[in-house]
Amino acid sequence: MRLSLYRALDRLIVRQPDPARVGWLRQWTYAHRGLHGETVPENSLAAARGAIAAGLGIECDIQRSRDDWPMVFHDWELSRLTGADGDTGDLTKEELQGLHYTRSEERPATLAELLELVAGQVPLLIEIKSKRGYDVIRTCREVRDALTGYKGDHAVMSFDPRVARWLRRHSPGTVAGLVMREDKYGYTQKPWERHMALWLARPDFLAYHVAALPNPMVADLRERGLPILTWTVKSPDTRETARRYADASIAEGAGLA
Template sequence: MLSLLFALLDRFLVPAPDQARVGWLRGVSYAHRGLHGAGVPENSPSAFALAIERGMGIECDVQRTADGQAVVFHDWDLDRLTAETGPVIERRADALAKIQLTGSSDCIPTLRTFLDSVAGRAPLLIELKSKREIRVAPLCLAVRRGLEGYRGPVAVMSFDPRVCRWFGRHSPHVVHGLVVTEEGKRTLLATLKLHFAFWQARPQFLAWDVRDLPSKFAAAHRKRGFPVLTWTVRSAELAARAADCADGPIAEGAGVGA
């Protein structure tokens, strides 16, 4: 009875997306943080160029800078991926653009620089990095400004349902999705949290943790017309699971081309 109630609420609160707007997401293999590896750092211009050469889509991460711009970088701090230290959000975009990524001559790209380099040659997934204690509007605004005038296929997504909801309200022309991990939890409390996040986000697609597939929730909404992508596909075994349960893998390492 409870599952039926959830299904009814899902349909009422989160309408199925317009297939003409989201169909391009399907049937694409996305390079997780670009096609990175030895000598090619993640989220680097070189990794993005290799993904384009391979005919793949690109998944990348963005954060806000001290001067309200969006840069392509995964970690909250600079320590792991550069010779610098400290939070990304405390640096200006022009300063970050001069910081080299470890093991490469590439520097941290702004979102606008990244988009200009891709120029519509690959489908893009842009993950907005967020924390509960940080307001999402400034980051969402920075990303929206970066996307202005861009003509290629692009979608934004986040674990934070507030991000997805913001784009649905303030920039509905941008395709927006919810990133989900169940962390193996299938309890009633976990199910409630999942549905509440879905209702708050009102996404147009889902990006699901491959470790949690198959998932009844993902399968039900995939049947309704929501594209389901899956991350992070790192092996042939996970690639086979992605092919069975999702519409496109977000892959790296041995999962690319498996």
Template sequence: MLSLLLPLADRWFAPAPPADKVGWLRGWTYAHRGLHGAGVPENSPSAFALAAERGLGIECDVQRSGDGLAVVFHDFDLDRLTGQQGRVVDHSAAQLQTFALTGSQHGDCIPGLRQMLDLVAGRVPVLIEIKSRREMHVIPLCLAVRRTLEGYRGQVAVMSFDPRVSRWFKRHSPHVVHGLVVTEEGRTTLFARARRHFSLWHAEPDFLAYDVRDLPSRFAASQRRRGFPLLTWTVRSPELAERAAQHADAPIAEGAGVAPADG
């Protein structure tokens, strides 16, 4: 009975988004953390510039600095991607933007979100994944991102694994396209399926970004049929690119999952 009621409840608690608001999300390939590779670190200005030059959409990760600004960086700690130690949140944005990214051949440092958006300048769409943890207060980072987006005229969307983020934008900045990132992690019990629906209802997203390893997915397919754009991550091979093409509207890809440039 519950498996029949959940899809019906979706229509009430998480209505499909207006098509004219979210249609632009479809049909792109998004470079996961920019078009990174040898000598070009992930989430670096060089990676974003290369993606824009190739005509690829861009996916990036955002953290909050110690002084409350949005910076583009994936990890909560600095050591994997820089020569520094400690947490991102323990440093000001000005300090973070002097920290060199390991392996860069172009002198890349951690960019601020404003710096990244100025570089892209609306040429290609941008997906901003807002990083959070359960114990974190998400409002300060949501506010920092919203402030940075004010006046930006390019196509941009925010997303997060944390349904509180999408819900915040739904409540406080509904004009910003907001999405829920989902991974099933092999959990197919009725309880796990119900939790996915509850997360959807809490988030009230405009789109889903789904783990490609979970596709095809009955839950993802049902939301896609209702009108939610379905993006999928992380597409790292031609085989996964084919899976994405069959079951989703746009891949978030890197490495061999990005189609080679024409010519």
């Protein structure tokens, strides 16, 4: 009974986007953090160049520097990717760009540098990182400003439903998505949390954890026209799950075969 009520409210609250506006989302496979590998760092400009050469869309992550630059970087801490100590957000743009990725001459790039490189050749999925207690709206503003005038297909998404809500109000031309997972690492383990995030975000699309597919909520939204992307597709089995239950995959490694 409760699940039926949630799904009824989904239908009332969640808008169905204009197919002409979001149709491109379904037409691509997206390289997760760019086309990276052992010698090409994730989220680097080299990974973006590889994705473009392979005819893949690009999914990337955004962290905010201490001086409010949107940086194409995944982790809250620097150590895994650069070997440096400290938190990503404690360094300025100049300081971050003084670092190099481990075993590479590539350095963390700004969103502006990525946009200049891609220049509409392939679409971009831009994920804004957030966590509890984080002022994600500051990052939303900086990403919006960086995207001003950019002509290529692009969308902005986040696990944080405040991102899509803010973009709906302050950048209505931006395609805005909600990223969701159901396991112990997410914020939406319980059904009511998933539906609450959905209602708050009212997204143009979902990017759903492939390990949580299939499920009735996603199937119902997809049937009603909401584009469903899924991540991270890394194997033949998850490729098949994506093919059956989603409209496009965010993939890496064997998931791109």
